[in-house]
Amino acid sequence: MKLIKDKVAKLSFVALLITVTAAMFYVPTASAHGEKSQAAFMRMRTIHWFDMNWSKEEVAVNDTMTISGKFFVFQGWPETVDKPEISFLNVGIPGPVFIRAGSWVGGQLVPRSVSLELGETYEFKVLLKARRPGDWHVHSMMNVQGGGPIIGPGKWVTITGSMKDFVNPVTTLTGETINLETYNLENTYFWHALWYALGLAWLFYWARKPMFVPRSIAVEAGKADSLITSTDKKVALAFAVGTLVIVATSMGATNEKYPITTPLQAGLLRGMKPIEMPARTISVKVDDATYRVPGRAMQMTLTITNNGDSAVRLGEFNTAGVRFLDPAVSVDESGYPDDLLAEEGLTVSDNSPLAPGQSRTVQVTASDAAWEVYRLADLIYDPDSRFAGLLFFYDEAGNRQMITVDAPLIPSFI
Amino acid sequence: MSASQSAVRSRAEAVKVSRTFDWLILFTLFFVVLGGYHIHYMLTGGDWDFWTDWKDRRLWVTVAPIVSITFPAAVQACLWWRYRLPFGAVVCVLGLLLGEWVNRYLNFWGWTYFPVNFCFPSNLMPGAIVLDVILMLGGSVTLTAVVGGLAYGLLFYPGNWPVIAPLHVPVEYNGMMMTLADLQGYHYVRTGTPEYIRMVEKGTLRTFGKDVAPVSAFFSGFVSIIIYFLWHFFGKWFAQTTFISSDDL
Structure with a gap:
């Protein structure tokens, strides 16, 4: 009996080793988007993509390519899916392996959501700038509010080069040219580190003294008031005043440095221009x-x-x-x-x-x-x-x- | 050693054990709060905290303080009434921010390559420090809720402005004006986050023209007062020891 047990244990160990080794050596990339899992009627009766063109099959980091074509908004749109009154032209890629440098429907830039009409055909184009090397499945995609993502055909595109070379220069209306890839990063780290340090200082001010057991005994004994000293109160006041001063001065300094700021832009774009299709004969x-x-x-x-x-x-x-x-x-x-x-x-x-x-x-x-x-x-x-x-x-x-x-x-x- | 005998033999040993307990409890508290608060904040604050193109002057300002004052209020209730320790809010925010930074850096950037300048978390520390100080100096739940809760809401936007303002600089892009934050949202493709689910600049707060952020902050502060009361009592309820029989001690 022991012999059998030992053998089972040994074989189990070998099997475990093989499994772990296999898992280490076979690590496939999950690069698709579940397009095959989407209900068939969603793909067949909503948006019909045609005349699709992927301008390149291989593109270097920082170079651009386009996906263009037409889509027909099916007039027999299913009842179970909300109408595409609020939609967003997207691309199906595994995260920002490209950046979307531009997207157009009927010649109009569509950085925001659009309203589409049933039974109409629209021309579209998406300009992509390569960012992360690899082989990526690049789809057209239409997100529909209440309907979800309606994915179009996808094609494999290879990005070559190195992501560390990627730059995303943008010139602001205040005349400054920045690299959006790294812009404001040091400033973000600085302020978060400063406030985190202040929080830690407050915590360690209290943690340097006995905390839970003696303080609990004191509170139970009715001596809670003795646990906060006048020095504690002064330190606390300094923290509160310091916090308010930092908030006020940093806000003032920021306003001086960035006198022109605007709110986030939002809103639905209506009146997308469909293609004039020839009369059906x-x-x-x-x-x-x-x-x-x-x-x-x-x-x-x-x-x-x-x-x-x-x-x-x-x-x-x-x-x-x-x-x-x-x-x-x-x-x-x-x-x-x-x-x-x-x-x-x-x-x-x-x-x-x-x-x-x-x-x-x-x-x-x-x-x-x-x-x-x-x-x-x-x-x-x-x-x-x-x-x-x-x-x-x-x-x-x-x-x-x-x-x-x-x-x-x-x-x-x- | 019988059960009635002490585990320590001298005062020095008792102090040492007590300090060991202190650090063990603080360590555990920190990470338990980190986990719970992080999940809570991701589920309730979610995209408003994830992306710069959600950090607007209306809804982000309103929602973030309301949903984030919860755990600080509850942990304060436990630490203050049981131990007279006034760092409940700060320890929560320290935990949350550490969890968020680990998540944003390793997941958002490390796995999916969204730049950190697009997905950094909101700063909640100024409000947390003020909340702790008010509880400590006032020693009153009502005062902390009313003054502290209001301050927590009011300090949120100015406390984040130095980080967010550079991203609200306008840019002209293919004939449209947008902010750099909008452009980040447009450039860095999120297939699961289409533009229309972005809840920004919505509402009917038009009377105040462009100065809606202070109004939103005040509203947020008022609701934070109510949420503070609610969660402070949750904390008190969770911190009770009535379920432990004195015979067991």
Whole structure:
């Protein structure tokens, strides 16, 4: 019995050692943002990001890059999510690995929250300045009050160099150029150290004398008043007066040094300018839609009517940032992230040009592992099991038309 | 040695043991208060204390003293009425500031690389010193609550102004005016803290034009008076020894 016990103990010890060693040698970086965990309907039925462009894949510390593109505020916004009346254009990065040097919606700088209209398409751009070296997943992102962060597509970007070289020069309206990275740091340390030292001095003034046991006995014996001497009172008065004097003089000196200060700026920016989209000449009716769980494919029956004056073909289905393309019609040349791109993921039963005035019912299949990888298939477990997305049609001249679809989705488990 | 015999054999030994107890209790008190007060302040003061772009002249001035006078009032009640020790407020703020600085330096800067000049804590020490001194000189809860609580609220903004003023210098940025603190909030990306949850410069305090900070400080002082009373009695209740039978002593 003892032999078995010893063996178990020895093996347990070896297992523990192996576990600790493995943990020491395998320390992966958590660099993503839980984008796959966000409810599928949130990603499919709120903000549709498209025409995304990351200007660089590798950038040195202090250099800049941009994320730009367009987003469509879906008119079939879910009831369970607050409308984007108060929203903030953000970027999904692991902390300030970049600084946000600028962000624009419809050409307007948006350092503050904005109000967006359902059914409108906006152009956006975020200018980022590299700060911390590493490989980072860089997403577009829209925070919506009452809705949470709605994350857009992400792409890996490498920052090279050293963070100690990072500078963030800013010129104030008083004409001073400062490095915001380190500005006011010494001043902060000085005042905190000074006040901490004063607090410690007060504490140690009392701690140098017997504290708890004898004082408790004295208080219990009714001799509490004898515990505070006249010297104690004088010292206390000096501390109080000293505190008031330091506060008053430091405030006065600060006002002299910084005569011009303004309150923090806040407030909602309204009137964001949407893009004037061309008049829609194509109408699409979703007759039915199913998601085949074993095949990781979504099948839609669409009735497409072309009311324009040029024949059109369906080239792309875009939902939650995942792009399903029919390579015969549409090819990505923007360097879109591979994991979000199904270059041959769109199959149309009859994708011959649909002539003006014609109507056709087709079977459209969007299939790719991205349904599972990006957990879009979890849509079938959502309380409002509807899907939505953007269809891009191309005419003979290469002009593109964007049509939205929004319909119930029936899962198929066999 | 029987149970009735003393553990010490001379007065000198008794003094030595008593001093050892003093330091043990002070050490324990410091870190227990640090933990409790820090969690309390992070949950109630939170972002107002974390970020410079939340440290405004209305809500930061109002909220921070109200939620931070709590532990000082309670610890004062214990240390003063049981031991006549007037450092309850200061020991709390020393603990809180140490905890906050460790958190800001190691977590905010060390792990997530937010610059320290963007996430330093508020300074609560002037109010704490005055609170302790008023309790000691007056020896009255009412006086400490009314005068000390008011002073605690009033001293907060001027006590922090030397550190915060440089960040309220205006800057023109891509055609918009903002303060350097606003710019820090904009530059240093916080994915979980969008701009709209920033509770700054909100309210209807418009009558006083640009001089709203003193009004906010007075309001904060008035509410601090009430909170002081409340938490002082919490402290007194926690410091009671009625649950220890005299036979056990």
